[in-house]
Amino acid sequence: xxxxxxxxxxxxxxxxxxxxxxxxxxxxxxxxxxxxxxxxxxxxxxxxxxxxxxxxxxxxxxxxxxxxxxxxxxxxxxxxxxxxxxxxxxxxxxxxxxxxxxxxxxxxxxxxxxxxxxxxxxxxxxxxxxxxxxxxxxxxxxxxxxxxxxxxxxxxxxxxxxxxxxxxxxxxxxxxxxxxx
Amino acid sequence: xxxxxxxxxxxxxxxxxxxxxxxxxxxxxxxxxxxxxxxxxxxxxxxxxxxxxxxxxxxxxxxxxxxxxxxxxxxxxxxxxxxxxxxxxxxxxxxxxxxxxxxxxxxxxxxxxxxxxxxxxxxxxxxxxxxxxxxxxxxxxxxxxxxxxxxxxxxxxxxxxxxxxxxxxxxxxxxxxxxxxxxxxxxxxxxxxxxxxxxxxxxxxxxxxxxxxxxxxxxxxxxxxxxxxxxxxxxxxxxxxxxxxxxxxxxxxxxxxxxxxxxxxxxxxxxxxxxxxxxxxxxxxxxxxxxxxxxxxxxxxxxxxxxxxxxxxxxxxxxxxxxxxxxxxxxxxxxxxxxxxxxxxxxxxxxxxxxxxxxxxxxxxxxxxxxxxxxxxxxxxxxxxxxxxxxxxxxxxxxxxxxxxxxxxxxxxxxxxxxxxxxxxxxxxxxxxxxxxxxxxxxxxxxxx
Numbered sequence: 001x002x003x004x005x006x007x008x009x010x011x012x013x014x015x016x017x018x019x020x021x022x023x024x025x026x027x028x029x030x031x032x033x034x035x036x037x038x039x040x041x042x043x044x045x046x047x048x049x050x051x052x053x054x055x056x057x058x059x060x061x062x063x064x065x066x067x068x069x070x071x072x073x074x075x076x077x078x079x080x081x082x083x084x085x086x087x088x089x090x091x092x093x094x095x096x097x098x099x100x101x102x103x104x105x106x107x108x109x110x111x112x113x114x115x116x117x118x119x120x121x122x123x124x125x126x127x128x129x130x131x132x133x134x135x136x137x138x139x140x141x142x143x144x145x146x147x148x149x150x151x152x153x154x155x156x157x158x159x160x161x162x163x164x165x166x167x168x169x170x171x172x173x174x175x176x177x178x179x180x181x
Numbered sequence: 182x183x184x185x186x187x188x189x190x191x192x193x194x195x196x197x198x199x200x201x202x203x204x205x206x207x208x209x210x211x212x213x214x215x216x217x218x219x220x221x222x223x224x225x226x227x228x229x230x231x232x233x234x235x236x237x238x239x240x241x242x243x244x245x246x247x248x249x250x251x252x253x254x255x256x257x258x259x260x261x262x263x264x265x266x267x268x269x270x271x272x273x274x275x276x277x278x279x280x281x282x283x284x285x286x287x288x289x290x291x292x293x294x295x296x297x298x299x300x301x302x303x304x305x306x307x308x309x310x311x312x313x314x315x316x317x318x319x320x321x322x323x324x325x326x327x328x329x330x331x332x333x334x335x336x337x338x339x340x341x342x343x344x345x346x347x348x349x350x351x352x353x354x355x356x357x358x359x360x361x362x363x364x365x366x367x368x369x370x371x372x373x374x375x376x377x378x379x380x381x382x383x384x385x386x387x388x389x390x391x392x393x394x395x396x397x398x399x400x401x402x403x404x405x406x407x408x409x410x411x412x413x414x415x416x417x418x419x420x421x422x423x424x425x426x427x428x429x430x431x432x433x434x435x436x437x438x439x440x441x442x443x444x445x446x447x448x449x450x451x452x453x454x455x456x457x458x459x460x461x462x463x464x465x466x467x468x469x470x471x472x473x474x475x476x477x478x479x480x481x482x483x484x485x486x487x488x489x490x491x492x493x494x495x496x497x498x499x500x501x502x503x504x505x506x507x508x509x510x511x512x513x514x515x516x517x518x519x520x521x522x523x524x525x526x527x528x529x530x531x532x533x534x535x536x537x538x539x540x541x542x543x544x545x546x547x548x549x550x551x552x553x554x555x556x557x558x559x560x561x562x563x564x565x566x567x568x569x570x571x572x573x574x575x576x577x578x579x580x581x582x583x584x585x586x587x588x589x590x591x592x593x594x595x596x597x598x599x600x601x602x603x604x605x606x607x608x609x610x611x612x613x614x615x616x617x618x619x620x621x622x623x624x625x626x627x628x629x630x
Contacts, residue, residue, distance in 0.1 A: 037299075037343045039256070039383045045365030046348060050306075071365075084367035084534075085348035087306065101307075105268040106477055106524045107435045107510055114616065143351065143528055144268040144477075145307050148435035148508070149442045158309025 015056060015094065023055045024066045031070050041071040045081045049088055058094035096131040097180040100172075101142035101155040108144075112166075113152035117141065119166040123173055136180045137173065186445040187404075187429055188396050192279040198314050200321040203282035209327065211402030215290045216335050223294035223402070230401045230409040231427040235272075236262055236354070236391030237476065237505050238584075239493045241424060242398070246295050248378035249386045258387040259292050259300035260363065260377075261395065264347055264354040266305060267476035268528060269508030272431035273392035275443050277304075277311035280396075281318035285342065287395030289327060290402050292340050295388050300342045303359050306349055315344055351532035355583045356389040357381075358534065369536045370583035393431055400429075413448035414492045426492035430507050434460040437467065437513035449495075453487040456511055463513055470514040471600070475505025477525055478588025480595030484514075500598070502591040518600045519607055519614040522592060523551040529589030540586035543574040547593060555617035559608040567593055 030051050031044055038044060045067065052063040059082060061075075068075040082088045089095055102108075102117045117128070120139055124132055131138040147153040150162020156176065164172070191197040191206065203209070215223050228243030249257060265273040276284055288300050304312055319342050322328040332338045350368050352358040357371035360382045381387020401409050409428045416425040426448040432455055435441045439461030446455070452472050456462060463469050471481040474489065474496040482489055482499055489495045493504050512521055530544040547570050550563045571594045574580055575587035597604060607614065 037341070039385075040364060042365035043363060043383075046346065046362070049348070050346060081365055081367055085350055087348035087350075104524075105528055106473075106521065107269055109520070109524050109616075110436045110510075110512060110516065114619070142307070142349075143531060144266060144270075146265050146271045146274050146305070148269050148271055148433065148510075151435060151441070155307055158307060158312070160307075160310070 015058075015060070015091065020056065020060065020062060023052060024063060026055070027051055027063070027066060028070060042073060042077070044071055045073070045078055049078075049082055053088055053095070056094070057096070058089040058091050060091040094131075096135045096138040098136060098176045099138045099140065099157055100176070101140045101145065102128070103143070103145045103147075103151070103153050103155075104141045105144035107148040108152040111151040115166055116152050116154070116164055116169065119169045120173075123169050134177075136177050184429075184446055187400055188276065188280075188283070188393070188431060189443065189445045191283075192275060197279050198281055198318065200282055200318065200325060203280075207403070208282055209286055211399045212286050212290055212293075212327070213333065215293055215402050216333060216338070220294050220296055223290065226406060227294065227398060227401060230406045231425050232394065232397050232401060232409065233424065233426070233493060234391055235393035235397065235430070235506070237267065237478075237503070239504060242390065242394055245378065245390075246291075246388060248376065249295055249388065250379065253296075253386055255296070256299060256385055257295060257297045258382045258385055259288065259295065259297040260356070260359060260382055260387055260389045261288055261300055261302040262354060262356065262359060262389055262391045263302050263304040263308070263311070264359060265308075265392070265506075266351040266354050266532075267478060267506050267508060269435055269473060269476050269510040270433055270506040271435075272433050272443050272506070272508075274308055274311055275431070276392055276396055277308065278314055281311075281315050282322075283396050283399050284392055285315075285318055285322055285327070287397070287399040288342060289322075289332065289340060290398050291388065291390060291395055293332075293338060297388060298339055298341070300340065301345045301363055301382070302342065303345050303347060303353065303363055305347045305353070312344060312346060319344070350534070351528075352534040352583075352585060355585065358583065359389065360387065367534070369534055370585075372582055397428055414490070414494075417494065420494075423494060426494070426504075430491075432459075432491065433506070433508040434511070435508070436473075436511040437464045437469070437516070438462065438511045439464050449490045449492040451488050451490050451495075452482060452509060455491065455509060456487070460509075460511070463511060465513070467513040467515060469511050470516060471512045471518065471521070471596075473508070473510040473512075473592075474499075474501055475503060476508040477510070477528065478585075478591060479503060479505040480591035481512075481599060483599040500595055502587060515615075517555075517615040517617075518596055518603050519551065519555050520616040522596045523548070523555050523614070523616075525592040525596075526551045526589070529585065533585060533589070537581040537583075537586070539574045539580040540589070543570045543586065544589045546570055547589070554604070554607055555614040557607075557611045557613040557617070559611075561605070561608055563608060564597060564604055568597055571597075 048067045128141045147160045196202040232242045233239040353362045358368040362368040377387040413427040416423040444459045480501045489499045526548040530548040535541045571590040
């Protein structure tokens with residue numbers, strides 16, 4: 001069992017002012033590179049949000065403003081899109097190093113997803129939506145992950161793990177902790 | 182039934198993702214055939230094949246293309262729907278992960294036919310492996326002249342293909358929700374008309390097609406219309422509106438079966454054959470209680486309806502919404518239908534985009550009521566209220582912009598009519614459902630919507 005607290009700061013280093021500034025500079029280059037692909041600037045909102053969250057583990061308000069500035073939008077427009085998708089986190093609630101999604105839709109439910117989720121919660125000492133105190137793992141519930149032939153399935157960041165059993169939970173967590181360095 | 186898979190032929194073969202492998206096995210032959218024809222001839226060929234969209238609605242693909250305005254100055258856009266999120270469905274993931282060039286060839290042919298000059302593959306974020314496989318395949322195509330300017334030396338045929346990642350929302354699979362999301366906005370479906378063919382992405386004529394549909398296009402061009410029409414079910418002569426169910430289909434079978442997986446068969450196989458002859462039968466030597474014929478939103482078949490053919494008509498005749506994505510979910514006789522319906526209602530309440538009040542509120546009420554029933558606190562009135570909600574939300578009663586609410590309603594309607602006794606019994610006796618009894622404190626807490 002790992003020590004946890006509900007609003008753990010996922011990775012203080014990751015959110016340092018320098019890292020934010022560096023990411024926002026990278027963002028400008030990234031958007032300039034992608035711009036010719038789309039006839040409107042607003043179409044870059046989702047790619048921009050992904051770019052920031054991948055690096056900072058959340059989308060801080062400074063990044064929302066920067067995206068708006070680069071794309072000629074009002075920050076509220078960027079925030080509107082960002083908040084529609086439950087995917088993006090604010091700086092109050094950043095992601096850990098790894099994001100672990102447990103599918104809870106019908107097929108996974110039929111094949112034991114509730115038990116897998118409960119085992120993960122118990123093992124990590126957190127509830128879905130929370131991050132371990134050491135900032136290693138954020139646990140989430142997901143709707144159908146599109147891998148029902150391997151139910152119950154989980155998604156580690158953006159890669160599927162199929163036919164997960166409660167017995168495998170400890171090994172998976174250990175592996176993620178090891179690669180969180 | 183002996184049938185040699187075409188769409189899944191190379192799944193699982195080493196290197197099946199590479200251009201080299203694909204070309205060595207006859208790849209891009211369909212594209213070469215297409216380039217010898219005029220774009221409108223390709224449209225006519227796809228029309229003649231009878232291909233209907235594999236994403237859920239079953240709309241004829243060639244007809245959809247022909248709605249694009251003639252002689253439009255452009256640009257015309259192609260949006261490839263790779264936001265596969267319907268519970269039970271994973272066929273597009275298998276295609277993209279294993280045979281990306283088959284999909285890309287279909288995209289290139291379809292863009293040639295529709296004169297689209299840019300294609301956006303809108304892919305759900307969760308499909309990270311597909312994203313990376315496609316990214317590599319696309320760069321191979323540029324290097325080999327299958328994408329870019331003057332493709333394969335055909336002067337004036339230019340095409341760019343870009344991957345665009347979603348951010349976890351079921352509604353982005355609705356074609357206008359997808360377009361809104363691509364444009365960087367919240368994925369609120371648009372009121373139609375105008376249909377995307379007239380005014381779609383970036384206010385330009387747009388075609389939206391599913392991955393499996395596009396893979397079918399590849400083979401229609403490579404093997405011909407006669408091959409495609411030799412598979413499946415011709416139109417019912419007694420029904421002048423029936424368009425037939427031609428071609429191969431990827432059936433995803435999951436849930437309580439011995440061998441869950443994706444099986445390619447000609448359209449029209451029965452649910453029973455699929456489960457028993459391909460998926461190894463119901464697991465643990467149990468019996469099926471209910472079967473979902475085409476993804477959660479289609480509703481349920483009862484155990485006595487398993488002879489239903491899984492073509493575009495069969496499930497409708499059995500009271501389901503349609504063939505949907507042909508994702509077959511088997512539910513065994515030890516499962517509580519209350520738990521199943523609770524899960525369904527929870528899914529749709531979570532995924533309702535919130536734009537239309539009947540859907541946003543109706544799906545939320547339905548999950549609260551099911552929560553009550555599964556805790557043994559339901560009443561007879563609850564069943565009536567559930568049906569009232571289900572009958573009142575969706576495109577069919579005319580209260581919503583898109584079909585998400587119809588998909589939420591059909592499981593409720595079919596469960597409450599076909600499994601009425603179980604629900605009445607539950608509210609009469611006031612007992613908790615099977616999963617409702619378990620003490621998974623976190624997993625089953627009610628506020629996790």
